[in-house]
Structure formats: C-alpha cells, structure tokens
Amino acid sequence: MAENRAPTIYDVARAAGVAPSTVSRAFSRPGRVSAGTAERIREVARELGYRTNPFARALPTGRTAMIALVVSDVTNPFCSELVQGAQAAAGEGGYTMLLAEARESEPLERALASADGIVLATSRISDETVLTAAGQRPVVVLNRVLPGVPSIISDNARGMRQTVAHLAALGHEHVTYVAGPERSWADGMRRRSLRQAGTEQGIQSRRVGPYPATVEGGARAAVEVVRRPTTAVIAYNDLMAIGLIRALASHGLQVPWDVSVVGFDNIFAAELITPPLTTVAAPLHLLGETAVRHLLAILGGARAESAEPVVLPASLVVRGSTARRRRNSTALTSESFLLSAASPYAEITQS
Amino acid sequence: MAENRAPTIYDVARAAGVAPSTVSRAFSRPGRVSAGTAERIREVARELGYRTNPFARALPTGRTAMIALVVSDVTNPFCSELVQGAQAAAGEGGYTMLLAEARESEPLERALASADGIVLATSRISDETVLTAAGQRPVVVLNRVLPGVPSIISDNARGMRQTVAHLAALGHEHVTYVAGPERSWADGMRRRSLRQAGTEQGIQSRRVGPYPATVEGGARAAVEVVRRPTTAVIAYNDLMAIGLIRALASHGLQVPWDVSVVGFDNIFAAELITPPLTTVAAPLHLLGETAVRHLLAILGGARAESAEPVVLPASLVVRGSTARRRRNSTALTSESFLLSAASPYAEITQS
DNA sequence: TTGAAAGCGCTAACAA
C-alpha cells in the first residue's frame, strides 16, 4: 500500500557516499570492490531495504536469471515431482523458475522472451519447434532425444528389460504393450525396448493403441485388451495402467490374477491403488533437477555439450499388479496371441 | 546458436520508416497510432521477427507482466490442480507465471522482486510475512483469511457440516479430528467448523495431533487413533487420511468397517485408493484460477477490494471409506470417548 | 497522428 518507490543503487550510493557504479559492483561482482566499502554498502543497503531490480539488471546484461520449465500438463502426477526437482535446482542456482503449460506454442514464445534458458518436458511440442527454440536460447529436453539438443532421459531400455525378465520369470510368454501418445519419444523408445527385450528373452509382444496417456485412455485400452486376450500388459505410463486395471475389473478380469499389469514412472498414486502397481520407476525429482543443473551449467558457459543424452537410472519396482501366469485360465497359445483380431494399429513382433 | 541480436523497435522503426516511439505505441497502445502505420509496422515487425522485450518494457513502466504463485510443496497433489488453474488464468490474462516453492522466505523475496503481484498458497509463511509482502505488492492469499488481504477460500464450514451430517446419519456419535499443521488457517477453520457442526447436530468431537499434513503424518496419527478408540475420524486432508487408512489396517482396523475416515481436498488419489476415500472436495482448479483472476483484476486497477473473502463451494463426496457404525464392535460410550487417555494436545468438546 | 528526447535501474568500459 505504502507506494514508496523502491530504493535504487543511487539511493544507496548517496547514503554510503560512493558512486552508483561502486554499489553496482558491490552486488554484482564482490571482490572488485574493497572489503571496507563493500561492507559499508551492504550495511546501508540493508538499512534502506534495497533489492537489486532484476529487470534493470537484465537489460544491459541480457541475462534474466530466470529459466522456464515447459510441461504438457501440470496435473499429471508425473510432472509434480519433475517440477519440484527443477524448482529446487533453479533456486539453488539463484534462478527463478517460470512454469508454462504448453497447450499451444504461445507459452513457449513467452518463455523464450523472458527466460535465459528452457527445460522442455513435453511431448506436445514438435521436434521442429524445439529445434527452433534451441536456436534462440539454450534448451534442455527431457525424455526425448534430438540431435544437437542436450537431453536428459531415464533408462527405459533397462527398465523394460527388467520388466520383461520379471514377467518371464512369472511364466508369461506374451506381453501386450498399451501405447501412449504417438508423437512421444518415450513411447517409441519403450516400444522398441520391449521388442528388443522380448527378442532377447524369448517373449512375444504386440502393441495396442495409441491411447491418451491418461486414466481415461487406459480405461479405453481395456476394451481392446479384453478383445485380444493376453496374460500380461505393460502400459505406457502409470496413469494408463491405473485406468486399465480398473476398467479390466469392470470387465470381470482381476489384476493380477487374470492379467498382470506394469506401468511406467512410479507416480505417487502407484502404490496407493489396489493392487499396488508394479512399475518402472523413473527418477522424477532427479530428472527435473538434473535438467536444470545441466541448463544452468550451459548458461554458465559450459561448452562441453556432450552430444550424448544423460541417462538416469530407471528400474522396476515390483508390487502387487503382477503375478504368476495362471496356466488354466486363459488358454493362450502362441497362435491365438498372434492371430487374435488385430486392430488397425496393431504391430506384432515375434521373437 | 545463431546469436543474432534480437531485433528492437529501432530496427523495426528504421525498416518501416517511422520513429521508434511510433513503433512502441503501435504495440503498447494501438489506437494511438493511425490504422495505416500500425498495419505497416506490424507487418515489418513480423518480417523481422520482432518481439517486445518484457524486461525493457518493465523498466519504465514498472510492470513486469508476471505474477508469482507461491506454494509450500509442489509435490502435494493438492497443489497440482491449483497450479494448473492459476497457470491457465495467468496465460489467459497475458501474464507469465513464476512458481516458487517456499521453504524459507527467500523464494518469496525473489517473487516480490520480479512479479507484479503474488498469489500465496502456503501455510508455511507467517501472517506477518504475508502482511509485509502485501505492503509491497498486491497479494492474494488462498485458504487463509487475513485482515486487509484479499483472499479466496473454500467453504470448509459447509463441507464439515455435510460431513458431520453424513456421519451422524450413519449412526456415529463421536468424531475424532486429526489435525494438520498448527499454523494453518485451514486447520483452525476445519477444527472450529467441526466443533460447531458437532454442537448443532449432537455429535461429540475431539482432536488429536497436530501431525504433518502428509501420508506419513497420517500414519503417525493412526497410533493415537488406535490408542483412543473412535468410530469415525476426519483428517485434515486426503494425504493424511490415506496414511491413516493404511496404518489403521496394519493395526488390524479395517476402514470403513471398524472406523470411518473422511478426508479433505479430493485429490486425484482419493478415488484410487481402497477403499475409495470419502472426502470434502475443494474446487482446486477453480481456486487457483479465481485467485489469479482476482489478482489480475487488482493489478488492472480494480479498487473494489471487498474485505470479504471469496468463498468457493466445497462439498462432501461420499465414497467407500465411511460406513454405518457397527454397534457391537467398539463398545464406545460417551464417557470412554471423552476419558480415553488424552494426549497433551488433545482438545475435547462436548456437544 | 507522429517525432524528439529524457529517463527507468543497472552494468560495463574507460579513466583516474
């Protein structure tokens, strides 16, 4: 309410009996000013309640001390932890974090306009757009790999290998993958990893979908899963797995007894549902943190932009949604698995 | 990477054959420039890829077109939707949203330094600090009421009344309230509402706690709940309710058969757990949205800061964690309820 | 309606 104009370096300078530039230096590069004056200046500044104006500073330096985190859906539990990790790392580095939910490209524009650098954690934005953005500001992408753009990913391949091994150990011979958003790099990666792991471990796999990466999407997938019997399904993410489990139940199929379900991400709700979800845990917090750290390093002048993506560990967390295959329940042979009415999207691989 | 200095109004002015000030006007106050020139300027600007620099603009105007949302824990599912609503409203109003997680006051400082206004959605910050902040910039608080500070709250009293009525209808005569953070305004409000509703409807209530407003906190509360038998408990929030339910189960008490549990907020996970949680649904998204809208209105010069908090509807969502009281199980009399070993914190009310 | 010019608060040469 008391609209007293905030004190500036000029006020401090006058009160401390030095030149404004000295005050500026005292704050922007301590060490370039004698200990004594520095101390006095800080003292006076404190008394006056001076705070450096980030905008005024941004103008001559071109550095805003802000980074932007662009996500596709804040509501997605996957995001929350990411955001937290990012926010922590940003604060630690003295940066303020902008959060943008990118439905269209406009938020990205705004982010580009005011942030020094950007962390992109959304599959909603096309590779081309990302590349364009990367041409203007340092960009770090999460869970996608793009030539020339530093990226942080979690080890989907490893998680998938563990999952397949786990399922195989439980006696499963076929696995259905419920695909998420088609444009998502992670989806492609998970699909390929499954095929690969399947081949290595003698497990047949097929894919259904794509469906939206939501509880609702998972529920919709259930219809197709029911139509094309399987003993184990791996969903693109936990949200879908949850939707799938519930919908399956309403179709009379009990997880894990009738069918085993595995998710991806290990979101908060994964261990709360019944049965608790077996899932590939992504180091969500670490992912966000690492991305921001990486970005700050680049902003700080680190030119060692190794072309290789940073791979963070992911590994299977076994809970209650997977169980030994029931020999007698679903009379599933290799043939019936492969031949069951295929949807237009279906993609079948044989080990 | 092509580090071509971004075009400025000077570049546009030269290319369009007008003065820089005209370009400025064309963007900041269309209407103060002839339709023809305006069109030409926009044209040229588009070609050059000009974007107004928010920092340069912020300097003379003092307006940054950014608002800050300060929350206590991004990871809390309660926040996610809030953030989304806020972010949507901000974008809609042409504002960029800063997100700060306030563990200490430093993030608040940063927010104050760069945002035009602030939405405070955390109980971690003291009333005094909020008041100080409100003295410097427009502030809107969420779920707390502070003299002179515009606030948005959800109708806890109504939700509580419904809850008590629901419980009473199920035959419960005593209710235990598991308290959350002591400094939280919402906690006090819920406690008072319960006492009030209890008095009105002839239900005895007592309080245990406070405990942290987390799953872990809820689990810890279970110990006390077990020690001091009760047939129904209302938890400060869903997270605690969830922790409570699970911990109760490990103590051999089944919800809702042995004890009914009600939460607050209706977070995403509430309907996923087993049993699905009966809870007072807060309009999370709307809360965030409304807070930001309100803030933008104030920033826009709305002086009608009605002293009254804006109250958004909250109401009970009945799911599976509440059930009819089993007459025979817990032989709970009014005396034993009131006299059971009280913790130092306990506060007992009699209708 | 448009242009000229003076800042907004800070940083960064360059001098002293």
Added chain:
DNA sequence: TTGTTAGCGCTTTCAA
C-alpha cells in the same frame, strides 16, 4: 579500487 559516462530497449511527456 573507485568514479564517469554511455548505453541496454522501451515508454512517455512534450512539441510539432
């Protein structure tokens, strides 16, 4: 080590 002096890109009187 410190002061002087230009700007950074934009807005905003004030004149024209």
